[in-house]
Amino acid sequence: MQGSGSLSNYQDFEDRHIGPSASDEAQMLGVLGYSDIKKFIADVVPENIHIAKQLKDVLDGPKSEVDVIAELRQIASQNQVFTSLIGSGYYGTITPPVIKRNVLENPAWYTAYTPYQPEISQGRLEALFAFQTVICDMTSLALANASMLDEGTAAAEAMTLARRSSKTSDDAVFLIEEHVHPQTKAVVITRAKPLGIKVVEVDSGHVARDGFDGEFFGLLVQYPDTTGEICEYSQVTQYAHSKNALVIAATDLLALTLLKAPGEWGADIAVGSAQRFGIPMGFGGPHAGFMAVRTGLERSLPGRLVGQSVDSHGNPAFRLALQTREQHIRRDKATSNICTAQVLLANMSAFYAMWHGPKGLAQIAERIHGFASRLQKVSSSRNDIVFDTVTVDVKNAEAIHKAAQAKKINFGKVSDTAIRISFDETTTEKTFADVLEILGLSNASASQIADSVKRTSAYLQHPVFNTYFSETAMLRYLRTLADRDLALDRTMIPLGSCTMKLNATTEMEAVTWPEFASLHPFAPVEQTRGSRLLIDQLSKWLVEITGYDAVSLQPNAGSQGEFAGLLAIRNYHDSRGDQGRNICLIPSSAHGTNAASAVMAGMKVVVIECDDAGNVSVDDLKAKIAEHGSALAALMVTYPSTHGVFESAISEICELVHDGGGQVYVDGANLNALVGTAQPGKFGADVSHLNLHKTFCIPHGGGGPGVGPVIAKAHLAPFLPNHPMDALAGPATGPGPISAAPFGSASILPISWAYIRLMGGEGLTHATEVAILNANYMASRLKSSYPILYTGNKGLVAHECILDVREITKVSGVTVDDIAKRLMDFGFHAPTMSFPVAGTLMIEPTESEDVIEMNRFIDAMIAIRGEIQEIIDGKIAVEESALRHAPHTIGAIAATNWERSYPRERGAFPATLTGLIPGELIGAKGKYWPTTGRIDGAYGDRNLVCSCPPIEAFA
Incomplete structure (x- = not known):
């Protein structure tokens, strides 16, 4: 590809993004009875809503990949990356290169979907299980979910959880400690108002001593608080419990390596952000929020929850647990509206914990605390006990901020006569010396965390957090997990309503640039x-x-x-x-x-x-x-x-x-x-x-x-x-x-x-046209095997179509679940199951899938329909069929005894050996082997296990 200039091929990226070639489009249009894609779209999209002004007339034309990267570089250069010691929930951190390269920049990890099909999601489910274990261990609470959106929304969700769980009256209010991070306060208040919840800001120390005049259902505290103070909350927690209220601790995972865990002093719920476990600040996100709860609150927990169950062979396996709490099932009665969370970032934070282990995390925390304690000793600090943050009284805060910015350092703003300084993993002795010079202070020695708040309990004792300390070991572990998953780097994921399209490498490139990744969200505008x-x-x-x-x-x-x-x-x-x-x-x-x-x-x-x-x-x-x-x-x-x-x-x-x-x-x-x-x-x-x-x-x-x-x-x-x-x-x-x-x-x-x-207005329009064309092509080829439930004008669909399996289920006993699991044997992720209509499959190919891949999927579905017909014809019972036993693991295929009513070959290589379709579906891609048999969801919900067992279990 050429760079900028007249030789640049501006259509190049559009052709890379859109799977079908021009000849493929013509062939698919021919199948549908059209010769022109514009005429086809005119029949699909109602005339009364057709766009009046073409996008090519309002958006700039496409640019080449080289030119787009150059333009992004120019934009990035306008950011100034200072050393931000602002704190308030966002801190400098170091992403281990082995995690950055092999997870954050690896399409095997970033192109996967939510693990609704657990048999082909065991890698990221295991990582999420480890993340939940990190949260449970660090907070000393019984159960944690598989991530929240951020700390603020986690606190808001905790408030509504407390409202549902507290036995107080409907008029009870919600208390927020005055030194909770300001953005968290604001998110909670925004969420509370439409629900009719009154939020009252309090000094928790006063509440502990004097009580609260009125009924309240919950109290939110920050631990350590936004000023840096480490407060002792056990007394106010006891008082809250005496009033039937729940206590929520917004906390810091790194601090908890040194501080008593919230569960140890009585908190019912802990929330926070895992950002400083290896995730760049990124001008505010994304980062994995978290929530952990005490025993008894698990069925009110919002968001995804990974649990351990067993598969059809009796082997342990992971799955999403207690899904009946969630919005896709309970709708307006759900515990939350959360659907997407922060899985990629949660996984990275879990791997960060594994990479450092409990000793390494404690060393990082102790070093950070050392800087804070040294500053506290020699400054006019407002704090008694600190972890990483010190609030300092000064004569002229504006002058201090200017002096700091002259050295490319940002401090947190408090008032005209106070500043806040938060140290982090990236702080160096040079930075600390600059801080002392700016404040006109001399150096001092570090001190230990006060015994009154010091943690004595163990954490992260499971072998998974004490094994992968060499890069070779971590690299291989990450590869092992990735191989257990099925993502877009291996196959199409035709999930209806999910739009699993290409995530191009050029689009992803700037995410890790320091100019974007290392900005604090509250950095000055000019930076x-x-x-x-x-x-x-x-x-x-x-x-x-x-x-x-x-x-x-x-x-x-x-x-x-x-x-x-x-x-x-x-x-x-x-x-x-x-x-x-x-x-x-x-x-x-x-x-x-x-x-x-x-x-x-x-x-x-x-x-x-x-x-x-x-x-x-x-x-x-x-x-x-x-x-x-x-x-x-x-x-x-x-x-x-x-x-x-x-x-x-x-x-x-x-x-x-x-x-x-x-x-x-x-x-x-x-x-x-x-x-x-x-x-x-x-x-x-x-x-x-x-x-x-x-x-x-x-x-x-x-x-x-x-x-x-x-x-x-x-x-x-x-x-x-x-x-x-x-x-x-x-x-x-x-x-x-x-x-x-x-x-x-x-x-x-x-x-x-x-x-x-990269696409420009015309390219974006073409992408839409091909997305609709692809869906109609697949519907046309599949409709003789599976009825299309709904169609629009001239029997056409939009960008997705619904296959009706209900009659097939009636006459054969084969369910959508059976078809979904059998597709895994063909190396495919299933379409969306039973949404929006029970007993159906919804397919969305997007514009990025080429005709070869769509035909592979179509042929697999036709082959499965042939297997269903054998059941209908009485050649094999559904309970004995490959469909009901799917997916087939290599362990099951290689077992000494094979007592099934179909040959091993059909279970292992259905595409080449059923004799129902010509050609080889697997082709050069190689066989994908699911690592578990069909997972028993009911067992997992009855026997809820959502974190790694304690080390005593291995004795």
Whole structure:
């Protein structure tokens, strides 16, 4: 490829990103009866919503990969990477190179999906199990989940968990200690208001001595607190428990290597961020938040939970446990709306703990504490006991900050006469000497942590944290885990509604650049101009693409974007005196997060029925609008629908809701079918969230990170999120932050920026067209084997299609689960199962899959249909079939005894030996072997094990 200049091939990346070639497109169009892709799209997308202005006319043309990297370098150079000793929950850390190269930069780890299919997810499930163990051990609490979005949202989720679990009255308030990190306070308050929860800020010491005048259901404390003080919370915890309240500790994992664990002094819940376990600050994220709870609260725990179960051969195996708590099952009754979490970052933090082990972590913590204790001795410190942070009284804070910045050091701002200094893993003696010089202080010797708060209990004693200390050992362990998973680097992942498209290497490159990765989210504006420029440009492009007017990139998951959008609607109604509008209409086919988010925003969910064609029933919508009248707040609808079709009545639906005084929220989960073809902001929607981890190429990471921007029309713009630590992060009239960092997961925004820049408007439009073409090609080839449940105009689908397996199940006993597990023997990840309709499979190939890979999958599905026919014809019983015994491990195939009713070869190599299809599906890719048999989910829930056993278990 050429660099810049007239010889540059600007179409090159588009051809790399889109799987089918021009001849492939022509062939697929021919199968569907078309000769022109534009005519095909005109039949798929309703005419009344067709885009008015082509994206190529509003977005700059495509750039080559070389040119895009050069432009990103120029943007990055506008950031100034100072040594940030600001603290407040964000700290310098060192990512071990073996983890950076072999996890963060490895598509085997970052292109996987949430491990709903555990038999092909054992690697990342094991890593998450280790992460949960880290959290349980460090906090001394019984159970931890597999990550939260960040510390602020974890604290907010803990508040609602406490509300559900406390036996206090509905009028009880929530207490926050005055020295909790300010961004955490603000996120909790934003979350509390629509739920009718009153938040009261208190001095926990006063509460411990004098009590609290009133009923409260929970207390949130920071440990160590934001000033650096290590408070002794056992007395206030005892008082809270006497009042039937729960105590939540927002804590620091590294500090807990030296300090008494929250569980040891009585905390019921611990939350925090694992950022300083090897994850760069990244201008705010992404980082793995965490939550741990005491025994008795496990079924109220939000988010994913990895548990240990057994497979069909009696071997231990991992799976997602207690899923009935979650939004995709319980909808508006779920414990949380969380879907995407921070799996990639949680795994990295777990590996960081393994790399250093308990001794190494303690050494890092002791070194950090040494710097803090030395500064505390010689300064006018406000603190009594510290770990890493010292608040210092000074005569002129502004002058101190200027002197520090002259040495490229940032201190935390407290007041005109006080500063805060937080040391971290990257602090050097040179930096410490500079700090003393700036403050005009002499050096001193370090001291130990006070005995009154010192930890004496052991942690991380399991062998997994005491084995992989050489790079060779760690490298091989990481490879072993990766080989147990099935990600996009091996095969297509045709999950409907998940958009598992290419995450191109060029798009990923800037994520680890220090100019983006090493910025503190509260660094001065003048040091972060590059990141802010990138954010502004990306925001402008997203507005142009969607037809809206304003956007906030703060939500760090689609679920949080939903919450932010519904909150904007609520606050808009309130601003007009319509406080009574609290009904959110949601179709029965909606994503589970929709209903859960509506409840979080203080709304009541009313379900709208779908008609026989899978569309929103306009008649039922009219009836519900009339029934609820002035209480109507919003309609929340996905477009194209979760049934995989473009509903022709969408503009009419929007108009009906507006006429009823409501607002229209269009879920952006399926935006990959709209970019360049239709704009929600133009066909009647008021607000949406987008999934940059779907449509705009941020990888799924095995279950996160994600970015879920909320994007709105002008009248809702004043109600988008803002942030107390950054006046430029949102409108002054906003509701407060919904994520801990001002711009959410800012360090991965260069991925989406690069994707749009590389493709240009015309390339983005073509990607959408091919995504729709691919889905229709697969539907056309599969419909004779599996009925397509819903279709739109001329029998066409949108970017995904639903295969109806219900009749097959009736006549054969074969379930969607059987088909999903059998696909693993063919080397494929299953489509989405039983959503949005039970007993179905939803397929979304995206534009990135080429015809060869799609044909491999189609042929595998046809082969499976042939195996089903053998069951229907009575040639083999379903209980004895390869389908019911799938997946087949190499251990099962190689076992001495083979007592099944089909040959070993069919179990191991179904593609080449069933005789049902011509050719070899496995081909040069090699056989993928699932590492476990089918996993028993019920056993895992009945016998809940969610962390590694104590060392005594190995005696």
